[in-house]
Amino acid sequence: MAIRIAIIGFGKIARDQHVPAILADPRFELVAVASVERPPALEVPWFASTAELIEGMRGQLDAVAVCTPPQVRHAIACDAIAAGLAVILEKPPAGTLGEIDDLERKAQIARCGLYAAWHSQHAAAVQDARRLLEDATIASLNIAWFEDVRKWHPGQDWIWSVGGFGVFDPGINALSIATHILPEPLIVKEALLIEPENRQAPIAASLTFAGNASRAEFDWRHEEGECWTIHVDTEEGQTIVLEEGGARLSAGGVQLPLPERGEYNSIYSAFAEVVEKREVVVDREPLRIVADAFLVGSRVRAEPFE
Amino acid sequence: MAIRIAIIGFGKIARDQHVPAILADPRFELVAVASVERPPALEVPWFASTAELIEGMRGQLDAVAVCTPPQVRHAIACDAIAAGLAVILEKPPAGTLGEIDDLERKAQIARCGLYAAWHSQHAAAVQDARRLLEDATIASLNIAWFEDVRKWHPGQDWIWSVGGFGVFDPGINALSIATHILPEPLIVKEALLIEPENRQAPIAASLTFAGNASRAEFDWRHEEGECWTIHVDTEEGQTIVLEEGGARLSAGGVQLPLPERGEYNSIYSAFAEVVEKREVVVDREPLRIVADAFLVGSRVRAEPFE
Numbered sequence: 060m061a062i063r064i065a066i067i068g069f070g071k072i073a074r075d076q077h078v079p080a081i082l083a084d085p086r087f088e089l090v091a092v093a094s095v096e097r098p099p100a101l102e103v104p105w106f107a108s109t110a111e112l113i114e115g116m117r118g119q120l121d122a123v124a125v126c127t128p129p130q131v132r133h134a135i136a137c138d139a140i141a142a143g144l145a146v147i148l149e150k151p152p153a154g155t156l157g158e159i160d161d162l163e164r165k166a167q168i169a170r171c172g173l174y175a176a177w178h179s180q181h182a183a184a185v186q187d188a189r190r191l192l193e194d195a196t197i198a199s200l201n202i203a204w205f206e207d208v209r210k211w212h213p214g215q216d217w218i219w220s221v222g223g224f225g226v227f228d229p230g231i232n233a234l235s236i237a238t239h240i241l242p243e244p245l246i247v248k249e250a251l252l253i254e255p256e257n258r259q260a261p262i263a264a265s266l267t268f269a270g271n272a273s274r275a276e277f278d279w280r281h282e283e284g285e286c287w288t289i290h291v292d293t294e295e296g297q298t299i300v301l302e303e304g305g306a307r308l309s310a311g312g313v314q315l316p317l318p319e320r321g322e323y324n325s326i327y328s329a330f331a332e333v334v335e336k337r338e339v340v341v342d343r344e345p346l347r348i349v350a351d352a353f354l355v356g357s358r359v360r361a362e363p364f365e
Numbered sequence: 366m367a368i369r370i371a372i373i374g375f376g377k378i379a380r381d382q383h384v385p386a387i388l389a390d391p392r393f394e395l396v397a398v399a400s401v402e403r404p405p406a407l408e409v410p411w412f413a414s415t416a417e418l419i420e421g422m423r424g425q426l427d428a429v430a431v432c433t434p435p436q437v438r439h440a441i442a443c444d445a446i447a448a449g450l451a452v453i454l455e456k457p458p459a460g461t462l463g464e465i466d467d468l469e470r471k472a473q474i475a476r477c478g479l480y481a482a483w484h485s486q487h488a489a490a491v492q493d494a495r496r497l498l499e500d501a502t503i504a505s506l507n508i509a510w511f512e513d514v515r516k517w518h519p520g521q522d523w524i525w526s527v528g529g530f531g532v533f534d535p536g537i538n539a540l541s542i543a544t545h546i547l548p549e550p551l552i553v554k555e556a557l558l559i560e561p562e563n564r565q566a567p568i569a570a571s572l573t574f575a576g577n578a579s580r581a582e583f584d585w586r587h588e589e590g591e592c593w594t595i596h597v598d599t600e601e602g603q604t605i606v607l608e609e610g611g612a613r614l615s616a617g618g619v620q621l622p623l624p625e626r627g628e629y630n631s632i633y634s635a636f637a638e639v640v641e642k643r644e645v646v647v648d649r650e651p652l653r654i655v656a657d658a659f660l661v662g663s664r665v666r667a668e669p670f671e
Contacts, residue, residue, distance in 0.1 A: 133552075154660075154661060155552065155660055156462075156660075157551065157575075157657050158552055161552055221662070222661045224660075244470075246439075246463040246467055247461055247463055259664065269463075347462050348463065350462065350656040350657065350660045351462055351463050353659040354461055354462075354528070354530075354656045354660075356659075358565065358664075
């Protein structure tokens with residue numbers, strides 16, 4: 060019997076990624092949507108809030124996918140867990156580390172199944188990169204994550220508000236890959252956070268990590284094309300490069316063949332297992348790095364962003 | 366045989382607190398000091414760096430107390446752990462959560478004994494307050510931590526620099542008590558960080574916590590006396606108040622008798638056990654709360670601080 064799932068928060072990521080992945084996977088059945096505004100041409104029941112969804116679908120719902128902005132994910136997930144539902148969370152799983160810890164504790168007690176998904180960890184190159192690096196000693200890591208915020212985040216005001224994390228919203232995708240493929244944890248030593256005068260979130264950031272010549276550069280002011288690249292050099296002389304956000308992989312300059320499955324198909328495959336085994340799968344490391352960067356970050360003011 | 370200990374970093378907290386506590390405890394013997402400048406009238410060997418201390422005291426040293434500013438504690442503790450020494454860390458134990466995690470891992474592997482001390486957790490009222498609240502449901506927590514930075518931190522430039530955490534340097538003492546006495550973790554919902562125009566650290570901060578009417582107010586601009594108070598109301602109708610930074614305790618308006626042992630005597634008593642049993646005792650919760658506050662904090666500019 061399929062897992063009856065509802066999507067909560069029906070913005071760009073829900074429509075572009077979650078709906079197609081759910082419809083493509085026979086282990087899931089999309090049975091409802093909850094969102095502030097009623098989406099046009101929706102073929103399943105719609106609810107205006109999580110509370111109304113839980114009440115209206117009682118006995119007809121097994122799981123929810125929380126696709127809202129991060130600031131409200133914790134409250135929604137708490138309600139879903141309290142109702143005995145399995146929960147999959149978009150990234151980042153919550154707005155603070157305390158909220159992540161809290162969801163993890165509550166899900167462990169409820170045994171309802173909780174999956175904090177980091178979609179970039181499901182990119183085609185990531186598993187192979189992780190295998191290539193598992194016994195390596197890292198000489199240097201270089202993350203370059205550049206894109207045009209106007210092109211990639213049109214109308215997403217929440218990314219600029221407090222708790223939206225600004226350029227770390229895409230940057231945390233790179234961090235989720237790096238923490239997953241590297242054999243050692245990343246420790247932030249210095250951070251430069253560049254904030255537009257009229258905003259409370261960085262438009263660019265530069266992190267330096269401990270122990271080796273490792274850096275991450277995030278920039279939203281990149282108007283010509285995108286660069287989502289992670290470059291790793293090992294002490295053993297290996298060079299591993301992930302490009303296009305983890306969709307392409309090369310080792311020693313040679314492009315490697317990769318599986319073709321999409322990130323969100325892989326996510327829902329993993330979530331089906333989490334639901335079946337009632338597991339709690341939570342990786343807080345990417346948000347830990349962002350929190351540490353905010354903690355030790357030097358702030359520099361940049362021109363206003365309109 | 367006494368634990369032969371050296372102090373690394375010989376500022377105000379080392380001289381005022383660590384030296385008297387070590388001298389008062391027969392389980393310890395102070396055998397050396399490492400500090401950038403040679404302290405006057407020192408009766409034990411002095412070294413200009415951790416490396417020179419470790420080299421110069423080889424075979425004659427069991428433990429180190431790291432009393433430097435937090436930004437360099439991680440590097441010093443790594444060297445000490447690598448040399449097989451037991452380590453006690455002043456608060457906060459390191460500059461980032463990643464550094465704390467790293468020290469915990471390294472100490473667990475080395476089995477050398479690591480104690481991340483939070484001195485306010487050793488204040489006279491804390492154990493009794495914890496016992497009074499262990500089965501309670503918290504209705505509200507109110508932390509008011511006000512002092513004059515000019516009086517309490519004269520010449521301490523590091524508290525204003527990045528990673529010094531500004532008013533959270535004293536504020537984290539309150540958080541270390543609150544996390545220790547409350548039966549549930551504290552989750553930051555909102556934070557207001559007030560930063561002087563010419564500084565990179567807050568001079569005042571206001572935190573709101575999840576789930577109940579709980580707040581913390583930290584302010585360094587308090588020129589008349591001090592206020593270091595934690596007020597807890599429980600759903601069961603209890604009112605617990607810790608005053609003077611945890612030195613006084615009242616329940617329902619009645620002052621309770623407390624033991625007279627000093628915070629640092631209690632700390633070194635706990636550290637003696639950590640050394641003997643080669644334990645790793647690390648509480649990262651107070652710094653987790655500060656990191657979450659920086660992560661979701663709204664920044665407001667205040668007049669320059671000179």
